[in-house]
Amino acid sequence: MSDDDDDDQADSDTNLFDGSLDGPDSMGFGPLVPTESERSLMERVRQELKHELKQGYKEKIVDIREEILRKRRAGKLPGDSTSLLKAWWQSHSKWPYPTEDDKARLVQETGLQLKQINNWFINQRKRNWHSNPSSSTALKSKRKRYSLSGLYSSLESYKH
Known part of the structure; x- marks a missing residue:
């Protein structure tokens, strides 16, 4: 990979995250459309975040589910x-x-x-x-x- 390729990649990264996705880029062209590899990366990041959130809240969800079941059982009349x-x-x-x-x-x-x-x-x-x-x-x-x-x-x- 040449230095020019690195510069192009740096410019692409800057445009991707500088908030200009909605409007024209600095060259006057339409909105930026992520490449296939960028979409793939964004999807992987989204899936990883989703997995981390599930793991972080899994114990709490189990506790809440047990409490609901306990209350449901407690509500039964003799x-x-x-x-x-x-x-x-x-x-x-x-x-x-x-x-x-x-x-x-x-x-x-x-x-x-x-x-x-x-x-x-x-x-x-x-x-x-x-x-x-x-x-x-x-x-x-x-x-x-x-x-x-x-x-x-x-x-x-x-x-x-």
Whole structure:
């Protein structure tokens, strides 16, 4: 390689990294386009950086994954408690909205907190009840009756 080749390479390196990739170079030509070897080098550098980042964060990612799995397991209710909740659910499948008294009794029987029972019923209805076509029809008719009765009572109180 001659000295002229070294100078050309130095000029090429300067143009590549001097921020002039977007606009014309110093000779008035269009934007610089990296050569195949430059693209190959940039891709290798990108892959090496990606690999180093993965290695640097791998332990942290494993720790976070374990914490998520631990919390997911911790969120499961005891089987005997869910059996009692499911039994109530099955005996009230047409309208699975426990009253406050029902909830208080379930708190005593299951040993769960009221919030856990409320959440269980919310999730159970979302997962199992609304997907049942006959239940959703029953729900709509009950809602309609309740909203109409509320409307009638509002009208009656307005008259007086």
